[in-house]
Amino acid sequence: MKKRALKNGVLSSQELKGAIAEGVIKADPPIEDRQIQPASIDLRCGHKVFRLVSSFLPESMPVLDRLHTPDVYGSDLVMYEMDISEGGILERGSVYLIPLMEELDLPADVDGKANPKSTTGRLDIFARVITDNNPRFDEIPAGYRGRLFVEVLPRSFTIKIKAGVSLVQLRLRRGEAVLEDSALKRLNSRHSLLYDGSKALPTREVRISNGLFMSVDLVGEDSSGIIGYKSKKNSHVIDLTKVGYYNAEDFWEPIYRNSKDTLILEPEEFYILASKERIRVPSGYAAEMVPYEVGSGELRTHYAGFFDPGFGYGTKGEVKGTKAVLEVRAHDVPFMVVHGQTFCKLFFEKMSTLPEKVYGPKIGSSYQYQTISLSKQFKKG
Structure with a gap:
């Protein structure tokens, strides 16, 4: 260069x-x-x-x-x-x-x-x-x-x-790009990185400790009662070049909210869940969700980690947060999680320059307004 x-x-x-x-x-x-x-x-x-x-x-x-x-x-x-x-x-x-x-x-x-x-x-x-x-x-x-x-x-x-x-x-x-906690707290004060519904999460409820923590949603946001999906083992081949092509029920079992707002994750099963909070990534920053493992290693969340500038934020802050979709796999033993349990952590990094384009529909981004979403190969609704 x-x-x-x-x-x-x-x-x-x-x-x-x-x-x-x-x-x-x-x-x-x-x-x-x-x-x-x-x-x-x-x-x-x-x-x-x-x-x-x-x-x-x-x-x-x-x-x-x-x-x-x-x-x-x-x-x-x-x-x-x-x-x-x-x-x-x-x-x-x-x-x-x-x-x-x-x-x-x-x-x-x-x-x-x-x-x-x-x-x-x-x-x-x-x-x-x-x-x-x-x-x-x-x-x-x-x-x-x-x-x-x-x-x-x-x-x-x-x-x-x-x-x-x-x-x-x-x-x-x-060079070094990751924000330390003090800088991340200042960024949150300016831009409200987490929303709960349509309201910014109060500063006292934002947990920052070597990164920004988020929790899992086991309540859901719509009348369907669906809070997540579990993959089926025996299903058809998925062609990665197809978009909006497959019926979700042929590949996924829906998971419904229960009266206790809990979920038992079975060993080596794969789940799609959503974060309780909505995350915002301002235009001058990028974020990465890192695999979050509880101390004894029974749980791993999130394979795909990059969040682009503008995710859940837009160009000038017009988007009030977007749910993070969590890819989850439990190991060794059944593992119970509860609504609002800490589930993932994000590192924020500064951009060297403000990008000419930000995440969103204008550049073909698929997930700016997602809630609990499967991949783009599946039909919506």
Whole structure:
């Protein structure tokens, strides 16, 4: 990126365009404008898929070298390869590796963080980015130069995927960007980050401690009584290129409010729930919802973590918050949750510059006014 006075923070849409023009982000075929979001870029699946024996990390090796390193029996991690130029099936419970179309040539002061897109998380598709010589998923070190890969594990549904589909997104960040609690409290005082219904949540009720906490809604907001959904194990294949195509009842069991406003989460079942509060992300900031685990590890919430500038906020604060949809999986033992229980935490990061566009229908965003929402492949209502 060109030498100039650059501010720390998450790179905005116009800076991402500049990075593409300068070859910091490159791809074949060229990157399309639709991939560029207010604070991230969608990464596209390439034409080849490797079906793997297991998950892995390359540690100090290039990804493809690790992939083809023989084990004690002389076999490598690849069971077979598949071309998805015209589409291909990824089976539930199987691990795949897909080389992405995009590559990086990052400056020494810019690092990256990847996350599943909202639709990916809501379909219970476990997707993590892997890079060469890196012992961590989803974290791309400053100065990285090389290819990008995504590990994919469909957990609830068998899916059909095609080259060019985006499962994950990438944020680039220069320097330290995360707001400390004192700065986050000041931001909340100015912009009221959480709403309860149509009213801003009083400051005394906003819990900030190494991030902003939110709770779960087990009451619901409409007359249907539906507070969430649980995935069905035996269902049809979901084609990720379809929009508004599938009937929800063929894939999901609705969960209804009970008289105690509680819910018992069964081990290894997948649930879609909603936050009690409505979250707002002002235009000069981005947020990330991190996996929240209670101390003994029985519960994990939220696969898909990025919240773009303007989410639940609009351009000038005209939107009074949007519910966060939570992807939830319990582990080991049944786990009871109650209405209003702490369920997730968000980190806020400052943008390096104000983005030219913000989250919302004008740029094709799908979930600005969501309540309890399934992914865009399902029919509304």
